[in-house]
Amino acid sequence: MHWKETDSILSPGTYYFSGNEAVAEGAIAAGCRYYGGYPITPSSEIMERISVRFGEVNGVFMQMEDEIGSICSMIGAVWAGAKAMTATSGPGFSLMQEAIGYAAITETPLVIIDIQRAGPGTGQSTKVASGDLMQAKWGSHGDYQIIALSPWSVQEMYDLTIEAFNLAEHYRVPVFLMGEEAVGHLRERIDVSATVRICDRRKEPGAPPFGTEADDGVPPMPAFGEGERLLVTGSTHNEFGIRKTDDPVTHSKLVTRINNKILKNREEIIQADAYYLDDAKVVILAYGFTARSALFAVDRLRRDGKEVGLLRLKTMWPFPDHIIREIGGSVKKVFVPEMNRGQIIGEVMKYAGSEVIAYNQTDGEIIHPHRIMEEVRKLV
Amino acid sequence: MARDLENYMRPDVKSTPFCPGCGHGILMNTILRAIDELHLNMNDMLFVSGIGCAAWIPSPHFNADTLHTLHGRAIAFATGAKMFNPKLTTMVISGDGDLTSIGGNHLIHAARRNTDLTVICANNMIYGMTGGQVASTSPVGSITSTTTEGNIYRPFDLCKLVLAAGASYVARYSVTQPLSLVNAIKKALNVHGFAFIEVLSPCPTQFGRRNQYDSPAEMLKMLSEMCISKEEAEQLSREELRGRIITGEFSDDGI
Numbered sequence: 001m002h003w004k005e006t007d008s009i010l011s012p013g014t015y016y017f018s019g020n021e022a023v024a025e026g027a028i029a030a031g032c033r034y035y036g037g038y039p040i041t042p043s044s045e046i047m048e049r050i051s052v053r054f055g056e057v058n059g060v061f062m063q064m065e066d067e068i069g070s071i072c073s074m075i076g077a078v079w080a081g082a083k084a085m086t087a088t089s090g091p092g093f094s095l096m097q098e099a100i101g102y103a104a105i106t107e108t109p110l111v112i113i114d115i116q117r118a119g120p121g122t123g124q125s126t127k128v129a130s131g132d133l134m135q136a137k138w139g140s141h142g143d144y145q146i147i148a149l150s151p152w153s154v155q156e157m158y159d160l161t162i163e164a165f166n167l168a169e170h171y172r173v174p175v176f177l178m179g180e181e182a183v184g185h186l187r188e189r190i191d192v193s194a195t196v197r198i199c200d201r202r203k204e205p206g207a208p209p210f211g212t213e214a215d216d217g218v219p220p221m222p223a224f225g226e227g228e229r230l231l232v233t234g235s236t237h238n239e240f241g242i243r244k245t246d247d248p249v250t251h252s253k254l255v256t257r258i259n260n261k262i263l264k265n266r267e268e269i270i271q272a273d274a275y276y277l278d279d280a281k282v283v284i285l286a287y288g289f290t291a292r293s294a295l296f297a298v299d300r301l302r303r304d305g306k307e308v309g310l311l312r313l314k315t316m317w318p319f320p321d322h323i324i325r326e327i328g329g330s331v332k333k334v335f336v337p338e339m340n341r342g343q344i345i346g347e348v349m350k351y352a353g354s355e356v357i358a359y360n361q362t363d364g365e366i367i368h369p370h371r372i373m374e375e376v377r378k379l380v
Numbered sequence: 381m382a383r384d385l386e387n388y389m390r391p392d393v394k395s396t397p398f399c400p401g402c403g404h405g406i407l408m409n410t411i412l413r414a415i416d417e418l419h420l421n422m423n424d425m426l427f428v429s430g431i432g433c434a435a436w437i438p439s440p441h442f443n444a445d446t447l448h449t450l451h452g453r454a455i456a457f458a459t460g461a462k463m464f465n466p467k468l469t470t471m472v473i474s475g476d477g478d479l480t481s482i483g484g485n486h487l488i489h490a491a492r493r494n495t496d497l498t499v500i501c502a503n504n505m506i507y508g509m510t511g512g513q514v515a516s517t518s519p520v521g522s523i524t525s526t527t528t529e530g531n532i533y534r535p536f537d538l539c540k541l542v543l544a545a546g547a548s549y550v551a552r553y554s555v556t557q558p559l560s561l562v563n564a565i566k567k568a569l570n571v572h573g574f575a576f577i578e579v580l581s582p583c584p585t586q587f588g589r590r591n592q593y594d595s596p597a598e599m600l601k602m603l604s605e606m607c608i609s610k611e612e613a614e615q616l617s618r619e620e621l622r623g624r625i626i627t628g629e630f631s632d633d634g635i
Contacts, residue, residue, distance in 0.1 A: 033464075034460065034463075034464050036460060060463050060464050062459065062460070062463055064456065064459075064489070065485050065486060065489040066485060068453060068456065069453075069456040069459075069485070069486055069489070072449065072450065072453040072456035072457045072460070072486075073456050073457065073459045073460030073463070074460055075449075075457055075460065076428070076447065076456070076457035076458055076459065076460030076461035076462075076464075077460035077461060077463065077464040078460075079447060079461060080426075080460070080461040080462075080464040080465040080468065081464065081465060082460075082464045084460070084464075098450060099450060099453070102449070102450050223465075224426050224445040224447075224461060224465065224468055225423070225424065225426070225445065225465055225467060225468050227423045228445070229390075229422070229423070229443055229444055229445060229446075230445045230446065230447075231439065231440050231446055231448075232445075232446065232447045232448065233439060233440075233448035234448065234449065234450060235448065241440075242392075242440055243439075243440060243448075
């Protein structure tokens with residue numbers, strides 16, 4: 001099996017970390033030993049901590065010339081056998097998009113931390129937003145799937161970074177941790193357990209590294225230097241990596257499988273937390289930092305006897321359409337507060353079947369719990 | 381290609397995709413000959429290439445680990461692989477547009493870091509695969525599909541550029557100088573640091589036919605006549621050097 005329990009690198013106990021520091025520690029715990037990065041606010045503390053801590057764990061840290069170099073060097077390192085990560089924010093995430101598509105078609109496991117800031121453009125580089133969620137899904141050209149996770153606490157910056165590595169390795173896919181400035185710079189206590197469950201790359205010498213019998217399979221992944229004489233290419237390729245750029249069957253098979261391997265396994269991948277949903281008439285659907293405000297608001301509203309619930313998405317992509325369908329069938333209204341002009345609400349509207357109400361805030365500030373309480377009171 | 385080098389090719393490769401008269405076949409031969417003469421084990425070698433005709437020299441032909449990457453990014457991919465596993469003898473083979481225009485930033489930074497890579501830049505002075513557009517290496521006056529009246533901008537002197545950025549080994553040869561080229565590739569592979577070889581490789585299909593070269597043979601002949609050694613160049617005036625290509629080794633710090 002390629003799953004194993006390993007001893008935590010940090011001694012078990014309680015730590016007081018910023019979200020960005022917790023990401024660096026989570027990555028090291030998950031086995032990350034290559035980091036290619038470029039400075040960008042508000043993510044740079046991740047790279048700074050990695051640059052120090054990699055000296056202690058024999059990791060390879062490269063500060064590259066730009067974000068394109070960062071992600072491309074990561075892909076090279078991953079094929080040389082590394083688990084690799086980079087961290088960035090909007091402008092850098094934009095520059096990485098072409099290589100994300102390359103990683104998708106070559107089935108290269110990568111972990112990218114996007115500490116979202118207020119865009120578009122340079123925007124407000126020190127201010128919070130959740131404006132990159134659709135970019136995470138659709139940023140590169142062509143048809144592909146990725147996995148995106150949304151942490152709401154420093155504890156989850158640690159835990160979900162480990163989870164991101166495990167998902168990336170298990171499905172051979174780029175995985176994004178869609179943090180927001182607020183959680184990147186938040187300081188909280190976190191618990192580090194004695195052992196960490198990690199997924200290692202599955203090896204099967206001689207097996208085709210780019211195809212499976214099943215149309216949703218994940219092939220084993222060899223590394224350079226193992227004598228496999230690999231052919232890795234971002235062009236359409238058959239199961240052995242041989243370029244087939246004018247063969248319709250090969251292209252269709254490849255693109256179908258790299259989509260199916262995520263979509264058909266989405267119920268296994270997706271995580272969401274439900275609060276007070278059993279009798280709720282109005283459900284708040286929230287994610288990331290906004291979900292913290294939403295939970296506070298829901299707790300207060302419940303004290304006032306309001307039949308309000310919260311669905312908190314931890315997995316943004318693949319989208320949990322089955323959960324939204326279920327909730328949409330039983331509640332009257334779904335309230336979707338977002339730190340953007342309305343991104344995830346479009347997905348909710350596709351599947352909910354009930355009335356969906358938006359609350360959008362793009363002023364570089366977090367959505368205050370009292371704003372959510374005020375808005376939801378109007379609905380119940 | 382000489383039969384004794386066939387062992388270095390993937391067993392199912394029967395032909396190359398290059399146009400008649402393309403210089404890349406000669407370059408392919410010189411690279412494999414250098415590897416053969418150094419007795420390198422293909423299991424320890426990684427070939428990284430970008431996008432374009434030259435990127436197809438190693439991928440899929442060479443029987444070793446090959447990484448065919450994004451346009452312009454071969455050196456960045458190679459940097460990650462080499463830094464994570466220094467045992468991989470890592471060679472980047474790509475074209476002038478790929479390595480020095482879209483990928484120019486990665487080139488100068490890898491040279492600055494003196495990363496232990498051998499970079500072979502096949503310079504055909506034009507964008508071949510996309511239909512013959514002007515490149516950052518096209519001579520002034522070149523007729524291309526985007527400079528039908530002649531290119532007005534000066535080309536890069538790639539060797540000076542990479543040398544100034546800090547590379548350990550820098551050389552330029554033409555495919556009309558195959559023995560010098562084999563020796564240069566052998567030296568580059570032995571350098572502990574960034575080694576860069578600019579290889580002039582004619583493109584009769586896109587460059588030659590637009591610039592009054594009647595045949596591939598004539599293009600090779602002209603290229604051969606244009607190339608002079610560094611030592612010969614030192615004897616010539618600026619005026620006399622116009623239109624000539626200076627070949628030789630420009631730095632061998634790492635040897």
